[in-house]
Amino acid sequence: MKTRVLLVSVMCLTVIPVSAMATEPFRPPPAKEGYSYPECYCTNRGKRVEVGSYTCLRIGDRQIWAFCDMSLNNPVLRHVQEGCPTAWLPGLTAPSKSLIR
Numbered sequence: 001m002k003t004r005v006l007l008v009s010v011m012c013l014t015v016i017p018v019s020a021m022a023t024e025p026f027r028p029p030p031a032k033e034g035y036s037y038p039e040c041y042c043t044n045r046g047k048r049v050e051v052g053s054y055t056c057l058r059i060g061d062r063q064i065w066a067f068c069d070m071s072l073n074n075p076v077l078r079h080v081q082e083g084c085p086t087a088w089l090p091g092l093t094a095p096s097k098s099l100i101r
Contacts, residue, residue, distance in 0.1 A: 042068035042075045051075060056084035 031037055042049040049055045049068045057064040057077065063084045066077040 040070060040075045042077050044077070049077070054080065 028037055040051055042051070042055070044055045044057060044066075051068050051070060054065060054067050055077070057066050062082070064082060065080045065084045067080050069076055069078050
């Protein structure tokens with residue numbers, strides 16, 4: 001009985017694809033000679049956002065930190081967190097919401 005349980009658990013572990021454990025963004029293989037991949041990118045308010053980079057989306061009065069990624073051969077902006085990271089110098093106060101555009 002112990003042999004069957006061990007065998008089933010080993011089989012379950014080997015079924016997980018290696019790509020599911022990868023932490024790097026997807027990079028396509030080199031294009032064949034004479035062919036090229038189309039340029040894929042996201043847009044945020046008319047500005048180009050490269051695949052694999054982050055951007056701050058503003059939707060009404062909300063700010064969303066998003067990641068430009070590929071899904072089914074289409075570029076998509078994936079929600080990462082509410083609010084966007086900001087950096088302020090010590091001693092300075094953050095601008096009021098009315099100044100952030």
